[in-house]
Amino acid sequence: MQRREMIKKAGALALGAPGLSLLHKAGLLPAKPVNKLPRWKGFNVLDFFNPDSGNKRQSTPEEYFRWMADWGFDFIRVPMAYPYYLDFDRTRPITKEEVYHIDVERVHEVVELVERANRHGLHVSLNLHRAPGFCINAGFEEPYNLWKDPEAQEAFTFHWAYWAKVFRNKTRDQISFDLLNEPCLREDMNDQFSRRSAVPAALYRSLIVKGFDAIRLVNPKHLVIADGNNIGAEVIDNIAELDVAQSCRGYAPGLVSHYKAPWVFQHPDDLPEVSWPSMDNGQLQDKSWLRKHFAPWIALVEQGTGVHCGECGAWRETPHPVALAWMDDMFSILTEHGIGFALWEFDGDFGILNSRRNDVQYVDWYGQKLDQKMLTLLKKFV
Structure with missing residues (x-):
């Protein structure tokens, strides 16, 4: 033998x-080992990303969903800022009471987007990118701190119970609920460059349990996802008994993914040239390095937890050949282990449409500027 x-x-x-x-x-x-989540492939769409509903992007046209499906994609993630769908006086900071003032007209917009996407066979993952008392981004004054104030956690639970009820008849194939985008502790909620650290494990677990219970109370079959701790970078290792999947990020190394991004680097014009593979402080960063980076998430799949990469991609200032080479390595590793991905944006600076890159020869696609090379790369993994 x-x-x-x-x-x-x-x-x-x-x-x-x-x-x-x-x-x-x-x-x-x-x-x-088989990933408990489907290997969804797709994009984030940012219709409800801005806290100010009067300053939103255009609604995602239904033809975009049709193109996604025609190209083989099957997933969209919808990062929402909770103030977007509230009715309150926007000339001053929101109050604790106004956090509960749901604007039904805005809710209908969310419902309509979900219906349009589902019609084309796309799974929709609703995400609170800004939850009561926390957001990874600055730009809105919160009435409290999600990690310190029980009132904020009660509001967090209210919002997820509300969305679970709105979509209580949707199946797990149609919708999932991604509780909180990129949790972390921030020294100053209003300073984009304030230092950040992981949320204490027990504290983050308690918030996940609150959201999970609120959603499952409405529909015991609803699919719940939690972003990794510390800006999505770290596996959550104390929720294994919960039926909660986890979402990682495809932004490593940050110099490649967010090259010259002004919300990431305080002096973006002083950055060195970027390449892939690359060297960082004498360390080679290549496909093997990426494999080690994703090793904890691969191990999580092997342990029986569903994993998906909810955000990934490179901003428009990353040289196009560098972005494509890096993405090819990253997606091949994820695909090898049954982990799907969602590019940050379909239409925009990270996307395949209208990305405003200076080093791309775009193809006209029904009036939109299509990055054909990036689309061809992505289609290798659908």
């Missing part, structure tokens, strides 16, 4: 990845 196993392994090595896949299917090798 020992000799047979050696021959089997040698043959598998000779066959490479396709051969290994065939051996797995034939039951000749141990089954690879």
Whole structure:
């Protein structure tokens, strides 16, 4: 038997990845762990991203969803700022009472977007990008702190109970609820460059449980997702008994993904040239480095937790060849382990439409500027 196993392994090595896949299917090798989440591929759409509903982007046209589906994508993530769908006096900071003032007309906008996407076979993941008392971004004055004030946590629970009721008849194939975008502690909520750190594990767990219970009380089958701790970078290791999937990020290294982004770097014009692979303080950053970066998330899949990469991609100032080479390595690692991804934006600076890159020869696509090379790359993994 020992000799047979050696021959089997040698043959598998000779066959490479396709051969290994065939051996797995034939039951000749141990089954690879299967991600409990589907390997969704798609984009974030930012219709409700701005806290000010009077200053929103244009609504995502239904033809965008049709194009996504035609190209093989099956997922959108909808990061929402909770003030967007509230009715309150926007000439002054919001009050604790106004956090509960739902604007039904705005809610209808969210419902309509979900319906349009579902019509084209796209799964929709609703996310509170700004929740009562917390956001990774500055630009709105909160009435309290989500990590310190029970009132803020009660409001957080209220909002998720509300959305769970709105979509109580949707299936897990149609919708999921991504509780909070990129949790972290911030020294100054109003300073974009304030220092950030991980939320204490027990505190973050308690918030996840509150949101999970509120959603599942409405529909016990609703699908709940939690972003990794410390800006989405760290696996949550104390919720294994909960039926909660986890969302990681595809932004490493940050110099590649957010090259010269003014909300990330205080002196973006002083940055060195960027490349991929690259060197950082004498360390080679390449595909092997990326594999180590994602190792905790791969291990999480192997332990039986669903994992998805809810945001990824490169901003428009990253040289196009660098962005494509880096994305190719990243998506191949994620795909190898059954982990799907969502590019930050479909239409915009991170996206495949109208990204305003200076080093791309765009293709006209029904009046939109299409980055054909990036689309071709993404379609390798759908």
